Amino acid sequence: MFEKxxxxxxxxxxxxxxxxxxxxxxxxxxxxxxxSLSEIGEQLKISRQGVYDTLKRAEKKLYNFEEKLRLVxxxxxxxxxxxxxxxxxxxxNKEIEKCNRLDLQKSVKEIEKIISDILESSQEVK
Amino acid sequence: MFEKxxxxxxxxxxxxxxxxxxxxxxxxxxxxxxxSLSEIGEQLKISRQGVYDTLKRAEKKLYNFEEKLRLVxxxxxxxxxxxxxxxxxxxxNKEIEKCNRLDLQKSVKEIEKIISDILESSQEVK
Numbered sequence: 306m307f308e309k310x311x312x313x314x315x316x317x318x319x320x321x322x323x324x325x326x327x328x329x330x331x332x333x334x335x336x337x338x339x340x341s342l343s344e345i346g347e348q349l350k351i352s353r354q355g356v357y358d359t360l361k362r363a364e365k366k367l368y369n370f371e372e373k374l375r376l377v378x379x380x381x382x383x384x385x386x387x388x389x390x391x392x393x394x395x396x397x398n399k400e401i402e403k404c405n406r407l408d409l410q411k412s413v414k415e416i417e418k419i420i421s422d423i424l425e426s427s428q429e430v431k
Numbered sequence: 432m433f434e435k436x437x438x439x440x441x442x443x444x445x446x447x448x449x450x451x452x453x454x455x456x457x458x459x460x461x462x463x464x465x466x467s468l469s470e471i472g473e474q475l476k477i478s479r480q481g482v483y484d485t486l487k488r489a490e491k492k493l494y495n496f497e498e499k500l501r502l503v504x505x506x507x508x509x510x511x512x513x514x515x516x517x518x519x520x521x522x523x524n525k526e527i528e529k530c531n532r533l534d535l536q537k538s539v540k541e542i543e544k545i546i547s548d549i550l551e552s553s554q555e556v557k
Contacts, residue, residue, distance in 0.1 A: 322499040
């Protein structure tokens with residue numbers, strides 16, 4: 306169950322805007338705020354069964370978008386690659402310190418900063 | 432017109448899979464293979480007006496996906512950032528050559544390779 310919650314969370318980040326308002330609310334209240342189906346029903350003024358159906362339809366849409374666009378999958382792959390870049394930079398940085406080149410260290414820092422920017426902008430899809 | 436063709440091309444790369452088969456064919460034949468509406472009509476066995484309507488609906492969907500997910504916009508921003516990383520790496524590489532450190536040059540090459548991978552995987556959405 307925990308894995309599914311994380312997966313839905315990722316997909317919601319990437320495709321949430323493609324859901325209807327009611328579907329977005331249901332997913333948010335259930336998966337992020339951890340409310341029960343009945344509690345969500347009260348908030349959205351629909352039946353418990355209505356909440357269940359809305360959630361199932363919303364989840365199906367999210368899985369369908371991911372199957373077609375694979376943005377979550379690519380995001381994870383990219384993260385792994387970025388980590389590998391950061392490891393290389395660490396090695397370079399250590400050695401540059403020995404060369405005593407402050408300007409190059411600044412360049413390495415710049416790269417690290419840009420890489421963080423890239424990672425953050427990938428997640429700003431909400 | 433040229434700008435629109437490029438824009439549609441980008442959006443088609445990112446969201447083409449979310450269009451219907453007929454919409455995808457119409458966009459491909461019109462914007463990529465440069466066929467006329469009548470020629471497309473013959474291929475898809477629909478009227479010239481039908482092709483026009485299909486194209487308009489497909490374009491509207493593409494613009495709508497971009498408005499919500501902004502994948503093309505982010506891709507362009509990311510490209511600019513990556514270019515900036517490559518510039519920094521070039522500077523680092525030149526200076527490392529002076530230090531005569533082949534191992535560090537190898538690290539820089541590795542980073543360049545990973546960055547190219549990241550760029551390519553962003554485009555593999557077709």
